[in-house]
Every structure is written in C-alpha cells, then in structure tokens.
Amino acid sequence: MDFIDLKSQYAALRDNINARIQKVLDHGQYILGPEVREMEEALTAYTGATHCISVASGTEALLICLMALDLRPGDEVITSPFTFAATAEMIVLAGGVPVFVDIEPETANLDAELIEAAITARTRAIMPVSLYGQVADMDAINAIADRHGLAVIEDAAQSFGATYKGRKSCNLSTFGCTSFFPSKPLGCYGDGGAIFTSDEVLAKACREIRTHGQSQRYLHTRLGVGGRMDTLQCAVVLGKLDRFEWEIRRRLALGEAYKRKLRAAAPGLRLLDVRSDRDCVWAQYTVFVDGREAVQARLKQAGVPTAVHYPRPLHHQPAYAHYAVPDACPHSIAAAAQVLSLPMSADLTEAQQDQVVDALAAALG
Template sequence: MEFTDLRTQYLQLKDEINERIQRVLDHGQYIMGPEVEELESRLCALTGAAHCITVASGTEALLIALMAIGIRPGDEVITTPFSFVATAEVIVLLGAKPVFVDIEPDTCNISAAGIAKAVTSRTRAIIPVSLYGQPADMDQINAVAAEYGLVVIEDGAQSMGASYKGRSSCNLSTIGCTSFFPSKPLGCYGDGGAIFTSDPRLAAAMREIRVHGQSRRYVHTRVGVGGRMDTLQCAVVLAKLPRFEWELEQRRRLAERYAVILGDRVETVRVRPGRSSAFAQYTVMVDDRDRVRKYLTDLGIPVAVHYPVPIPQQPAYAAVSLDAHCPVASRAAERVLSLPMSPYLEESSVAFIGDSLLAATGGPPI
C-alpha cells in the first residue's frame, strides 16, 4: 500500500505518457515548446479562466502573482497560518509581512469571518489556501477584498478539479495558482505549476515576469524570474488530463467510503455544502496522534501529517509572526492525520484503513 500511488497511475497511462514524452524528445523544444501553449489552452478550458500561465512550480506561481500586483517591502498580505510554508514564504521573500488569520476548525481553511478585522492601511492582498483540496469561503473573502480594494490570490496547489458554488478552483478570484508537484491531484514528474486569471493586464505582466521580465527577447520591461515550466513536464500533465475527471470521481468515491466507515466516531475535515474537494488528502483529526500513527504504520498503513507546525511557529517566521494568535491552527497541528488517498486505492484497502483507525482510536469497526 502506498500513500499516493503514482506507480499504478503510470502503468495505467504508460502508453500516453511515453508517447507524449517521446514527441518532445523528437522535436527537441525543451523550453517553451508547443506543449506549453497546448497545456495552457487545455487548462483554461478546464477552469474557465481566460488566461493560464504555466510556471516552474506552485511556489513560483504565488511569487509571480505577488510580483505582478506590485507587492513591495512594507506591504501586508493576509493568509492562513495552516498551510505548506510556501504560502507565506513568497510574501516574506518580497519584503512584505504575512498577517495570519486563524482557521475554521471543521475545514482547516482560513476563517473568512476573521479577515476583515486583520485589514490595515498596509494590506494589499489576501491569499486563502484551498487546503486538502477544498476551497475556502471565497464569496465572503472576495466581498472583503472588494470593500477594501484588495487582490485575492487563491492558493489552489491542492485543489485543481475542486469547485465552489459551481465554479472551478483557480478561477474563483482575481488570480488563482496551482501546483503540479507529483503528489498533487494533477501532477507532473518534477516541479511545475500554473497561474490563472481573467485580467488580460495581469496575464501579460505574469507572462513577462515568468521569462526574466522580458516583453520580447532581450528587452526587459520589469524585474522577473526564471519561472518557466519545461516542455517535458507539460507533456506529462497533458498525458494525464484525459483521465483526470475519472480520477477525481474515484477520489470522491473513496472519500465517501472513508466517511461511511468512520461515521461520527472519528473527526474528519468536513466538505462544506456548495463545495467539492479534489481530496488531495483525506485528513482526520485524532487525539494522541503519535500513538495512532504508530499503530497504523505498524500495520503497514502509510500516513502523513499535513502540517505538524503552523507557519507562525516556524523558526524562520517567528520575527514576522509576533502578533499572530491562531489557537485553532495550533490545535489542528497537534491532531491532523492524513490517510492514503489515490484514485487507484482499492476499496478493500480503504475498509482496512478505516477499521484499523477505529481500532486505534478505541471505536469498534463496522
């Protein structure tokens, strides 16, 4: 049993993936080859966004988005304390300050109700994270942003394929960002990411920033980065796209099976009405996590913790987090545990995992 079964996925898609890679090897355009534009077009169709800019990673997507809206030293960006560190990392790299708003206890997403209280005269943007694959309350977040003249950048690194009130993740705000890290719901075989927007001015700026700020070859109109997604990685994602909707349905079906087995005997991250999750992870919350984790791993069940330490408590971020007060995130960090989740996970394995978790937490299996 694997936590994320990329091996089986490759075997299922071997011919398509190999054919796509071979095509790149044959034409030899490893940087900005035709697969880049093709993937961007396909992703626009998938999300409904007018523009897609593929980039080198999900982190690079967030960084380029912040650069495009002009984030500078001294600015503030409101975000969640409970995410992979890249969400705050890019803010600090630009000399701005991350302002952390605590999370909802049932979704582990940023609490939209607390955002307005965190806005100051220096606030420029909000970065909600669609954690574990489920978007945050984007209507309320967008409303706060509109009231104060802020830009919303959805960190959809885990939520490609999810939806909020019928709209696709990564097309829920001014800018959406995603990651194609191999373990994501839609992943490549290295690093990769994408930025989405329906604002043509921002799209043009982000395309320039992606290639060292060039408007045309050797004409640098703005400061940029080397942020291109290479052609081979685009080819891998293109090979996976035709099966992506099926894989999402499998993830959701297995999540429903987990939910039935666990019932109300184990606390789980909840999917709110009007939203769907890509289930990048299936995450539960348990007391005495170390003991439960050992019990499961001793049975050969791979589990993971996303995330054991909130960002404001990380040593590198202590200096910019002195005023952070996030008790819900701190409590979640002590209790969250992610179970195996993959479109290729057998239902019998889900039953074994669920029953084992019930046994580990003291509840009788079904």
C-alpha cells in the first residue's frame, strides 16, 4: 500500500497526460508556452477568481504575494505556527515578521477569535493555512482584515478543490495560493503552484514579479524573481483536470468512510472536525493519537504507511523560535505531539481503507 497512490492515478490518466506532454515536446515552448495560459484560464473558471497566475511552486506563490503587497522590513504577518515551514519562511524572506496565533484544537486551523488581539500598528496581512484540506473560517478572518485595513493571503497548498460556504478555496480573500506538488489534491510531476486574486492591480504585480519584475521584455519596473511554472508541468495539470472532480468526490467520500469506520472500530480516537459550512478534500487524512511512535511502529509492521504533518510547531523550530515565546500557542504544541496521517488518495480502495482502520484499531490496543 502506498501512502499516496500516484501510480494508479497515472495509469488511469496515462493517455491524456502523455498526449499533453508530447504536444509540448512537439512545439518546444517550454517557458510560458500555450499550456500555461490554458491552465490559468481553466483554473480561474474552476475557482471563480478573476485571475490565476501560475508560478514555480506554492512557496513561490506566497513570496510573490507578499512582494506584491510591498511588504517592508519589520512589517508583521499573522499566521499559524502549525503548518509547513514555507508559510513563515516566505514572510521572513520578504522582510516581514511572522506573528504566530494558535489553532482551533478541533480543526487545526488558525483560530479567528485570537487574531484581533495580535494585531499591531505593524500588521500588514493575515495568512491563514487551509490545513489538511479544510479552509479556515475565512469570513471571520476577512471581517477582521477589513476592520483593520489588512490583506488576507490564504495558504491553500493543501485545499485546492475544497469549498467554504459554497465558494472555492483560493477565491475567498485578497489572494489564494496553492501548490501543485505531486502529493497535493491537484498535483503536477515536479514543482508548481498558482496565485489567485480578483484584484487587477495585484494580479499585474504578481505577473511582473514572477518574471524578474518585467512589465515587458527587458523593462524591469519592480523587484522580481524567476518564478514561472514550466509549460510541461502545466501540461500535466491539464492532463489531470478531466478527472479532478471525480477525485474530489472520492476524497470526500473516503473521508466520510474513514470517519464512520474509525468511530466504530476505535471509538476513543480523536478525529479532526469538519465544520458544517465547509468540506475537506483531505490532502492528508489526519487523526490524533497518544504514544504516536509506538502506534506508527505497529502500523508499519502491519504494512500500513503513515506520516506526521507536522511534528514540531514553527515557534519551536530553531529558525523561528525567536519570533514567539516557547509556551505560546498550546493547541499547536499539543497537536504537533499527536497528529498522525493515514494513507489517502482518490484511488485508495475500500479493502485498503479497511486494512488501515483494522490495523489502527489494533495498534491502539
């Protein structure tokens, strides 16, 4: 059993993906070729956002958005400490200061009720993370941002395809940033990402920044980066789009099945809560366990692969510890010690899922 089954996905899409790749090899436009614009147009239609700017990675997407906001040294960006390092990493590389606010223990997403107390005169933006595939409470976060004149950047690296109150992730705030890393809900075969916005001025800035700050060839109007997404990777995403809605439905169904089966087999196990006004596309199906290392070892013996996203919150990481006191964000600290991700992908079979559930119930004793 694979933790994420990309081989079965490719087998189902082989002809479409191969044809898409071959078309790029035939026309030879490997940088900003026609597939780049085609993918961007397809994803704007999917999300409802006015603009999609493809970029080299989800990490690059965050950096470009912060640069488009003209973040200045010392400017503060409120975010979660319970996320991958890229979230805070880009704030620091852009010259900003990450201000860590704790998560909701039930969802592991940024707690909107704690944000306002963290706002200062230096705050420029809020960067919630749509963790594990579920969007944070974006209406509440946007309302706070509006009161204080702040931008909101949704780090949606794990939630492309998810909905919040009937709207798509990546079209919920000033910016939405996603990743097409192979293991994401919509992945390419390398690095790739996208920025979504409905602000014309910010979209123009992002397009210029991703190509070394050029408004036209060799006219550099702003500081930029080499942040383009390769045409070949856009072709791979296009090759997956026909099946994507089916995959999202499968992820939703598998998430519900995991919940039902785990509640029956391991009634004491704590599961992530999915709020009633949104869904979760389960980039990782994650549960909370005590004695995690022993549980992982038992699952490995049973042939069930697992992963931990994430074992140490950012304010306990050496690179970011000086941005917060060690005992801040207690829910993030607790989650980091307990989260365990189980095999999850659209091609996970019922038999495989039953094997995971039975093995986990046995491992919990």
